[in-house]
Amino acid sequence: MSEAGAPTAEHDAARADRVVAELRAVLPARTVVADPDVAAAYAHDMAALCAAGRPAAVVLAEDVDQVRDVMRVATRLRVPVVPQGARTGLSGAANAIDGCIVLSLTRMDRILEINPVDRVAVVEPGVVNADLSKAAAEFGLAYPPDPSSWETCTIGGNIGTGAGGLCCVKYGVTAEYVLGLDVVLADGELLRTGRRTAKGVAGYDLTRLFVGAEGTLGVVVRATLALRPAPLPALVLAAQFGSTAAVGRAVASIIEAGHVPSLMELMDATTVRAVNDMAKMGLPEETAALLLVALDTPDPRAELAAIGELCAAAGAFEVLAAEDSEQSAMFLTARRLALPALERLGTCMIDDVAVPRSRLADMLDGVAEISTAYDTAVGVCAHAGDGNTHPIVIFDAADAGATERARAAFEAIMALGLELGGTITGEHGVGTLKRDMLARELGDIGLRTHRAVKAALDPLNILNPGKVFEPGR
Amino acid sequence: MSEAGAPTAEHDAARADRVVAELRAVLPARTVVADPDVAAAYAHDMAALCAAGRPAAVVLAEDVDQVRDVMRVATRLRVPVVPQGARTGLSGAANAIDGCIVLSLTRMDRILEINPVDRVAVVEPGVVNADLSKAAAEFGLAYPPDPSSWETCTIGGNIGTGAGGLCCVKYGVTAEYVLGLDVVLADGELLRTGRRTAKGVAGYDLTRLFVGAEGTLGVVVRATLALRPAPLPALVLAAQFGSTAAVGRAVASIIEAGHVPSLMELMDATTVRAVNDMAKMGLPEETAALLLVALDTPDPRAELAAIGELCAAAGAFEVLAAEDSEQSAMFLTARRLALPALERLGTCMIDDVAVPRSRLADMLDGVAEISTAYDTAVGVCAHAGDGNTHPIVIFDAADAGATERARAAFEAIMALGLELGGTITGEHGVGTLKRDMLARELGDIGLRTHRAVKAALDPLNILNPGKVFEPGR
DSSP, X not given: OOGGGHHHHHHHHHHHHHHHHHXXXXXXXXXXXXXXXXXXXXXXXXXXXXXXXXXXXXXEOOSHHHHHHHHHHHHHHTOOEEEESSSOOSSSTTOOOTTOEEEEOTTOOOEEEEETTTTEEEEOTTOBHHHHHHHHHTTTEEOOOOOXXXXXXXXXXXXXXXXXXXXXXXXXXXXXXXXXXXXEOTTSOEEEEEOSSSOOOSSOOHHHHHTTSTTSSOEEEEEEEEOEEOOOOOEEEEEEESSHHXXXXXXXXXXXXXXXXXXXXXXXXXXXXXXHHHHOOOOOTTOSEEEEEEEOSSSOHHHHHHHHHHHHHHTEEEEEEOSSHHHHHHHHHHHHTHHHHHHTTSEEEEOOXXXXXXXXXXXXXXXXXXHHHTTOEEEEEEEGGGTEEEEEEEEOTTOHHHHHHHHHHHHHHHHHHHHTTOBSOSSSOOTTTTHHHHHHHHHHHHHHHHHHHHHHHOTTOOBSTTSSSOOOO | OOGGGHHHHHHHHHHHHHHHHHHHHHSOGGGEEOOHHHHHTTSOOSOTTOOOOOOSEEEEOOSHHHHHHHHHHHHHHTOOEEEXXXXXXXXXTTOOOTTOEEEEOTTOOOEXXXXXXXXXXXXXXXXXXXXXXXXXXXXXXXXXXXXXXXXXXXXXXXXXXXXXXXXXXXXXXXXXXXXEEXXXXXXXXXXXXXXXXXXXXXXXXXXXXXXXXXXXXXXXXXXXXXXXEOOOOOEEEEEEESSHHHHHHHHHHHHXXXXXXXXXXXXXXXXXXXXXXXXXXXXXXXXSEEEEEEEXXXXXXXXXXXXXXXXXXXXXXXXXXXXXXXHHHHHHHHHHTHHHHHHTTSEEEEOOEEOOGGGHHHHHHHHHHHHHHTTOEEEEEEEGGGTEEEEEEEEOTTOHHHHHHHXXXXXXXXXXXXXXXXXXXXXXXXXXXXXXXXXXXXXXXXXXXXXXXXXXXXXXXXXXXXXXXXXXX
């Protein structure tokens, strides 16, 4: 650091010391981490190429009162607070800001109630998605949203990002399962939103305002979640297509015929080849797209056969329906291996562009063109039934030129999504990674409205500032 | 009016003239109604006992630009604007305010698009719910939310109130079907929210902030709605119970067993007797509750029989499963006649309290106690599967004492709902009718947050002011 910079660094250090001292004055010592090396471990989530700052302190909150105390200290000192779950996010939303308090909610991990008559769960934010699923299963119930990170990610993080998953095509996303929230506001006040009833329209839908807000409006400290009866085991069909146009036709005709698959996943040629290379699965090398369709109805065979016929009519060169759940699981292995297989080829940036289902083939073709134009490998996995594509940009992070091209391709893919009437993020969120593109998606009036809502709830701009969008005027 | 009041009345008249003149300067003459007698016809919705003011003018808007012009005039003159659909609401949310501009959206009634691959409809706010249903049916699709007024109410009104209906127990409420909105803001700017993709988490969920906001945050001028495959015809079971405890047990055990009925309606003794009196349906007079349960699965007979057994085990003294759709329709006639039958007994105030499903029997018992305590007849219909009860308070509107007791009973029923962990409104909204009770449900921090959001979007407080909650400090 230059000499001119030294006073600032000293000032920063003194400020960090003050933050730690004030936190320690109100919180148990065990909850406040000040050691810079330990704190650094909390600096970022799993997004590639997203900058992260150095926190002044990490608080491992154990209860609501501690969260309120943190926000009161932050308000007094005007220090940014970055709420954090398991840091499995893919957009940098949980990344530290220089001098901030990282507020980790992972220790608040109690499932407070599961009620099978009301079909609700009441949980703390640090509950791991898989733990809730297991607990619900004991009552014959399920909490459907199932992001890939479900075995480690937290419900609080799921709420913050508005997480999706594979089963959303039939059962919906996180937002649809959040009935009510307890939220600590910027000034430390506790807000209760929503309800535990199946229906309710009492006042503004503040609950959903906090879902997907990435901790910029408040800190979720408790959630009442809707559960539903556990689905039956699904039967899976695999179809291979020689062209993107054909798989696009198949997806469209399956939906148009009124089917409601419980899963509908697509892998492009690049992804299929990568999986073959890694796992020797013997998938046809000439495939342009592999489509997996699952049904979890009581007797899915006839309907799955009808879907198979629609695939064939659309141009599938191979259609295989699983005989049983074992074979179904095998079919799904290919999908599960997609990301690990692509990660063997280089550093991966996972994009998350959703387009109207009818534009799926256009999206695949456009991504292929971008891959060529930017001389960057891109493999596509997609929740095809939702039009939610994950183009995965693969590059050599040690090569500055390749990294630059990868970034540019990543941006171009989002721009393509917008052109096709889609959105820059279907389920991963904005964070810092997509902040500039979000401004483009929202437009001036949209951005102005976001800033007005933010200012109304966080007038000092201390809640995860600079995430989702840049602070306004 | 006293002499002291006269100058105010003159001032009001002059102000009204100015509003009309400014509207006529920017809008086609055919869209501006200034005649007080004609305007008076737009003064209120269908809520009993809700005051309504005298509008300065009614604008029958034909397009988005006209709506924007109205809001610009209103901003310039600081005149309140009351957005309005078909005025079938039950909470006074669409009632005029003295000197306001009533902004009727019923002429904006085009269905702009139905896309069976994307499973979306794009509509103007004045489209009648039933017209959208019919149009969707031509593609084998359905728009599920089905308030009782579905044959006349508008989609804009449904969005404003967050309307529900009978099929919500399986298919969800209006909020779950609104993907994106075009909203004219208080200052006349046009905001686009949401998306037309199945999934999307780009920025705050502003879409759902406008759903159920009763026109206090903006004027919805276009909506992108999710559709789903049309359900199969349902088969209905009717069960008669001798006690509220028994019907409560039945509802709980049906849900606990994992069934997902497409309809689950309850009528109490008062309602059953009223229907018998009107339609001579021969329902057992000794019934304490009639429960109707419908399934729309491909082969519902076995599951319906299992539900019948659960009803019997819970204490039903009569269980009858329909043989076919004709008999099913007959069973549902009793439910359809409930309100008309109760209306023969006096003026009806329809309450709308949702409680956790597990507290349904407590709610029914509490309402019966309130009926006795306030010496006021109350019949209860309920969307039992949602815990959403409609206690209907019946009184002689010509009798001031009876009217006062009815009002008090109506309030007491809401207070009971809150005590049982419920909400004062499951699907009808707040308007002016439940404004004071809403403040109680929200609490101080909830109300403060509502006011902050309102001020952020409508700083001059011109959008349906005083609805949902009183303006703050």
